[in-house]
Amino acid sequence: MGLFLLDYGAGNVRSLANTLERLGYEFQWISSADDFANATRLIFPGVGAFKSAIVHLQERGLLEPLKQYIASGRPYLGICIGMQVLFQSSQENPDVAGLGIIPADIGEFDHSSKAVPHMGWNAAEPVEQADASDRLVDPNAHYYFVHSFRATYDPTNAPAPAQWAHTTTQYGQEVFISSVRKDNVFATQFHPEKSGEAGLRLIQAWVQRSDAQLTSAHPSPRSPRSPRPRHGLTKRIIACMDVRANDDGDLVVTKGDQYDVREKAPPPPSSSSSHDALQTTTAGAVRNLGKPVALAARYYASGADELCLLNITSFRHSPLRDQPMLALVRAAAARVFVPLTIGGGIKDTVDPDGTPRPALEVAAAYFRAGADKVSVGSEAVYAVERLRASGKERGDGTSAIETIAAAYGRQAVVVSVDPKRVYVGDAKAYEGPYRDELVLGREGSSEEGKAWWYQCTVSGGREARDLSVVQLAQGAEALGAGEILLNSIDRDGTGLGFDLDLIRLVKKAVRIPVVASSGAGSTAHFTEVFRETDVEAALAAGIFHREEVKISEVKQAMVDAGLETRTLFE
Ligand code: 1PR
Incomplete structure (x- = not known):
């Protein structure tokens, strides 16, 4: 099997290589455009910025061969930026174009009510009515996400990208596409190579399946998913x-x-x-x-x-x-x-x-x-x-x-x-520069009556x-x-x-x-x-x-x- 990894020179591709080695798979790196001809399976892992992925691919003459590889119908697994590059563009770097395979733009998470990046383990819920044996993503597992930009899942107003959705995930009150699957393309916003045993199982299932098993059936209609009161991001x-x-x-x-x-x-x-x-x-x-x-x-x-x-x-x-x-x-x-x-x-x-x-x-x-x-x-x-x-x-x-x-x-x-705490004595008498940051000992605690600020050290x-x-x-x-x-x-x-x-x-x-x-x-x-x-x-x-x-x-x-x-x- 010609399993190839595409490395664009930023981010930690070592993790994915370690995962494949642990699973016992042999693989090669795409180092030039000619290598695509030998690939029968391709994984494109990515972290970092949308632009740096696209620019690196362009500079190394790999962008067009990548498009041709995907168009040829051979299996593609994209991870994180490897999923985002499939879209038309990203708000992260509006001046560069993506591959344009998925007709939508990637936007930024709303910062106003939650921490961004979305970092940590979250659930990925299937949107297709596929039977369990056809699923690559385990609906009962958590996967590791780390990203600030996302593709919104909105089948009512944006039906075309929703047709690609394989799973959705909720962060804060936003529901986004956490994996896509259509024809020979499968891609995850999360990092299976960093998602413990669940991630290892996913990669193993993708590598082991035959081309026919990896090709998804005709997409079924997608229904809207309203956000639940609580998202699934774990502590x-x-x-x-x-x-x-x-x-x-x-x-x-x-x-x-x-x-x-x-x-x-x-x-x-x-x-x-x-x-x-x-x-x-x-x-x-x-x-x-x-x-x-x-x-x-x-x-x-x-x-x-x-x-x-x-x-x-x-x-x-x-x-x-x-x-x-x-x-x-x-x-x-x-x-x-x-x-x-x-x-x-x-x-x-x-x-x-x-x-x-x-x-x-x-x-x-x-x-x-x-x-x-x-x-x-x-x-x-x-x-x-x-x-x-x-x-x-x-x-x-x-x-x-x-x-x-x-x-x-x-x-x-x-x-x-x-x-380190720095105690200041009487908080009312304190006239130093950290007045607004003073913490007062809680009533009834051994620190009642004390006040302090926190000083940085090196x-x-x-x-x-x-x-x-x-x-x-x-x-x-x-x-x-x-x-x-x-x-x-x-x-x-x-x-x-x-x-x-x-x-x-x-x-x-x-x-x-x-x-x-x-x-x-x-x-x-x-x-x-x-x-x-x-x-x-x-x-x-x-x-x-x-x-x-x-x-x-x-x-x-x-x-x-x-x-x-x-x-x-x-
Ligand atoms: O300054 O960029 O070279 O980074 C040095 C790093 O090493 C910093 O992250 C600094 O916190 C850490 N560090 C330096 N000296 C010590 C030391 O212990 N002498 N350790 C040190 C910091 C703190 C935590 C620890 C928690 C939990 N250790 O890492 O793991 O306090 O401990 P606990 O659960 O046992 O209470 P640079």
Whole structure:
């Protein structure tokens, strides 16, 4: 079988390649127009911007051959941008034309009442009356979406694109086309290669079916779908691994208490419950909670919706020289089929021989290794400081956030924030610049009568900056970040629960999704953060590493609390 992948040079095609390898399929890359002649099945995965996909195809002379391939009737699977390019145009880049196979335009999600991008796991409901054996998309599963633009599903006013709809999905009060299927064309707005076992099943079914089985029957009439009161986007649970070299130079998963990752006390009794958890027991040594790839595989198997690997000491040197970290990302990406965020050291650096290494190049190395998103920490603080000093609303296009978002799309850029509380004494007497951001301790709590603001830090909390968390979050959003990973130095490793005041403050300040992090100590802390704030995801580290709480237990508690949740049996 001539299975080919079309790579347009942006985004993480490694994920799809890993998926096909895991399923045992051989494939080749389309590297020139001539390769289309040998293709009997073609997959076009895409992330990033509509324009960059079209322009890359044009520049490499692949646009016309792609159109001809599709017109020839051979099977085509498009993913995300690989679906959007089938349309006439996109509001994202109105100056470029799409392939025009589907007679409609892609528009932008309405930001006014929900976070955009639409990021996370959502359901895909079939619109055709096909029998189950003909379906490629499982109506009982959730799939991973990440996009800001969508094709509206509206059979009454736009019947032509609706005829293509295979499934629809609801985000906020908008119903959009989440997969299309007609003749030899099948394409998904979601990422099956990042959708866990459900996604693997979908790709396997598409590759295995014969051409005749893949060709859809004559389309049936489409009925309108009214939005339901609640959409199906689930609350995400993220397992985070802070990675650094231990004193022997091996990369290990470590975990701090308020960012201090060294053993303090005399050795604890040997209470390790996992063969992965190799507790180092020497006071002063870097805490060792296990091997990164083994832990990543364990979290994937137990239902984590996303994984995060932070190289917590990479601010000290150039990550491009850090080959063990890149090897680790490659190995993890080959074993986990949910989104992977990689952070640490994403900034402009200079090699010892004087060669400049822009942040974009560092990020590109992580994407090539298998990252789906990169997380920018210290560098985001400096970029927002520069933006504020310039007095302008927009950056000059040179920051790490801007350059990476321009090349890979804003959904690929997470800004990791490390704030710390600064207590100010009497709130009424406070005359500093953060008056509007002061949080007052709640009545009846141990903090009643206290007031504080949240100060940003860099270099893993080592240096405090003259910038508040609200200023940082808003500045990062203005520069083009797609998500905020909101840590709390005060709560990190304490098990006291998420800092709800901090989360509410930041959530109110931005429209992009926010991930609550730091302090989870029980399943109740997850249900609490989702009920008490409208945060999109919650992240934990220590309790998962030490197996005090399992991800499956968190998911069960969420189901019991009536929260939209992706469960493991999918
Ligand atoms: O500044 O771009 O090089 O990025 C460095 C990254 O490393 C930042 O994302 C920063 O948050 C992280 N980092 C740096 N030093 C530490 C440290 O611990 N000494 N870890 C560190 C941050 C916080 C979370 C943690 C949650 C949940 N770790 O990642 O996983 O607090 O923990 P819990 O559930 O156990 O409470 P750059």
